[in-house]
Amino acid sequence: MNERYRYEYNAEYADGNTVRRRQKQQDERFREVKGGKTRRRKHMSFGYMIFLCVAMAFVAIVATGYVSLRMQITNSANTISALESQLNELRQENDEKYNKASSNVDLDEIKRIAMEEYGMTYADENQIVTYSDEGGDDYVRQNEAIPQK
Numbered sequence: 633m634n635e636r637y638r639y640e641y642n643a644e645y646a647d648g649n650t651v652r653r654r655q656k657q658q659d660e661r662f663r664e665v666k667g668g669k670t671r672r673r674k675h676m677s678f679g680y681m682i683f684l685c686v687a688m689a690f691v692a693i694v695a696t697g698y699v700s701l702r703m704q705i706t707n708s709a710n711t712i713s714a715l716e717s718q719l720n721e722l723r724q725e726n727d728e729k730y731n732k733a734s735s736n737v738d739l740d741e742i743k744r745i746a747m748e749e750y751g752m753t754y755a756d757e758n759q760i761v762t763y764s765d766e767g768g769d770d771y772v773r774q775n776e777a778i779p780q781k
Contacts, residue, residue, distance in 0.1 A: 761778065
């Protein structure tokens with residue numbers, strides 16, 4: 633027996649080579665009401681509807697929070713990028729000013745003025761005092777007067 637069932641327009645058809653009597657099957661989605669009319673049965677209870685509403689509100693709040701965080705991250709990244717470009721511009725400007733200032737300084741002229749006009753000389757061996765840095769710091773702290781030899 634070749635049987636196929638086809639559902640069209642909420643009606644059930646049986647295809648095949650024999651005709652059968654149709655048994656009255658009450659669809660579980662429908663129920664009989666007075667007067668012979670068929671009404672759709674309610675599937676969701678009130679509690680289930682409340683649960684779905686709360687779940688949807690929770691998802692909406694989480695999604696809104698996520699979008700807000702993403703916007704804050706994007707704004708922070710844009711701010712960081714702007715500050716980095718500003719820093720690079722300031723560094724470049726500083727380097728240009730430093731090179732300009734250092735190119736205007738003539739060290740030989742400064743040495744000549746110091747030795748001829750101010751009478752400065754290089755230090756002798758007996759004038760040089762060395763100290764050992766026992767603290768491991770990059771500098772020496774002077775806590776008292778430097779001893780004279």
